[in-house]
Amino acid sequence: MALRGNLRDFSITQLLNLINLARKTGTLVIEGASEVAQITFREGKLAYAQIGSEENDLAAILQRSRKITPNQARVIRERTRKMSDKEVGLLLINAGYLTQKDILESLQSYCVDVVRRLFTWVEGSFNFNPDQLTPDGKIPVRIDLENLIIEGSRQLREWEQLQEEIPSLDMALKFTERPGTNIRNLNLSLEEWRVVRYVNPKNTIRQIAHATKMNDLEIRRVVYALLQAGLVEIVRPGGVPVGGMVRPFQTTNKQEQVSLLNRLINKIRSI
Amino acid sequence: MQTVKIVVTGPFNAGKTEFIQSVSEIDVVSTERKITSAAEKVKESTTVALDFGRITVDDDLVLYLFGTPGQKRFDFMWEILSEGMLGFVVMVDSTRPETFREARTILETFRAYAPTPYVVAANKQDCKDAWDIEDMRLALRLDPKVKLLSCVAKDKENVKKVLLELLYSILEEMGEGNS
Structure with a gap:
């Protein structure tokens, strides 16, 4: 059934909490004031994140986490134009440039960063689509939501406690x-x-x-x-x-x- | 003659009047007015003071059902209506998540007025946009022990089920009080 609404009435933290507790699988599409974010979950864990038109191919993410230089990112993109992130990742590991751990850490860090940015969104609408999974070719991660929820709810906690009292x-x-x-x-x-x-x-x-x-x-x-x-x-x-x-x-x-x-x-x- | 009272509360347009109408033996005495606020114009009229329904049990006992006005500006009525109630039903429109936070606030306010048993009725569950009951429980931050019941307020059997569950909760609490 429908899981859609407005961020003014239902905060990002509350949504993450619901997805975590209900162990939901699917993609949460959030239309903010100026951008659209798509966050994919698998069994209540963060699997993939994309925000607006921001470059989120593997090379861009590795560059962002300083695993590779901008020049290396450019070369990788030129040489792997028609390859998916999964294929690029395997290529880099097999060639000995990076380890699997390097790649996963970079992806995890990027996804967490996207979700953190969403905590500041207070205007916009959301819609959870259970049929939409991680896009083909992208490398899914598996991140527990608990810490993110704690972080996001810290600012809400005081308000809620006072309302209870x-x-x-x-x-x-x-x-x-x-x-x-x-x-x-x-x-x-x-x-x-x-x-x-x-x-x-x-x-x-x-x-x-x-x-x-x-x-x-x-x-x-x-x-x-x-x-x-x-x-x-x-x-x-x-x-x-x-x-x-x-x-x-x-x-x-x-x-x-x-x-x-x-x-x-x-x-x-x-x- | 003994009279007892159950209060039906919830946000604007949650279905409180309809709920009482489904089981009341008299035409519900509604104090409704045409809606003037554009933001609230999802229906033509709304309850401004209270709805009043009645179920006569026997010669000696009558149950009154009071519906509270849903709009915030009439919340001064809530405390008066809550006095001496057996328990209360919080109606929530399952298709309007924007009202969940308000429903939670209303619930907490009534609990502050009178710590009587209550149930939460997830109304309009027959609509295609209705949220899942368990999603609503999480969204409303309801303890697993709180009865959250699927409901269609225009269906008499559904309304009976909600009222019965509330009465069972009251009985249980009295039993706990005895032990």
Whole structure:
């Protein structure tokens, strides 16, 4: 089924993670603002990469990794015009110019570099084509995606952690009655002071962000720091602590609650 | 007379109203308005306050289904609707990956309001552009324990299955609470 969408909604890191976990085989075509990249995977591992019209024949890649000089690259191209990368690679190994390890390292380094460049792409569309494999004649590599995902997700991680800690900006803040920190020793940054001024159960975090002209990430960062310092706690707007909810059942008797649920289940089955 | 409540939430145009309509014994009371925002004009009207459906179990018990408005600017309604709910269903449009992140945010917000059981319904699975269920699980960053159910909201049997799975989860959690 379709695996296509927009980079604004689905980052490169998330795509790599999905391909890695699902062990997908195929080619991810990403149309960026000015270039198109094609990244091929085999069973969730990076196999081949191409970006825009950039030269990615074996000679160009070996030159890029400084295994050969520009002059040597030119000579190789002239003498192997109708040969595929696989044939050129075998020729260089058999002639004793390079080892298999040299060639594979260069190819791996190039593919990783292409994917790294994609981490900066935030605009564009993607489409995963499971039928498209490494182009004929090209030498596929086999690179685990984990390290690349870690690298790409490092910048996303802080944002995600903060979202988990503070999932809703529609909650309010109040000062804790017994702060866990010795207030005398607490040093607040300028941003933290600006937020502290507005800490009041009547103000939602979103309203504080608006008043202090902070974006979602900045306000979450500051609120998280204040929470960690034990200076504030999250409450529902108006001051009701989180957790003081209206009960879903009128009865508090567990057996009656189970009986009620079973009646609901039987009814829905019979609709 | 006892009343219990299940909330159906999710991003704009995920199929919440249709979901409730499929099983409600009354015509769903919708507070819909014509859409004014060009960006959201994929359908003619949308829910602005809530959808309301009802299933009468017997003389003594009624289940209410509340559908939340999907557009962000009406999210002040979510907290009110979440009060006292048995559990909630997060509807996700399987054909619109651009809404997955929002679905995740809505899920987290409802969990913050009330840590009740929930299930995620991958709607529009009958469409050719629908994402695979397991791809959606990864994209939505759902724990393997979270029930992610294939769904077609206009199909009553599908909707029943989703509601039953939610009720089973509530029963299970009550069992865990007992032990």
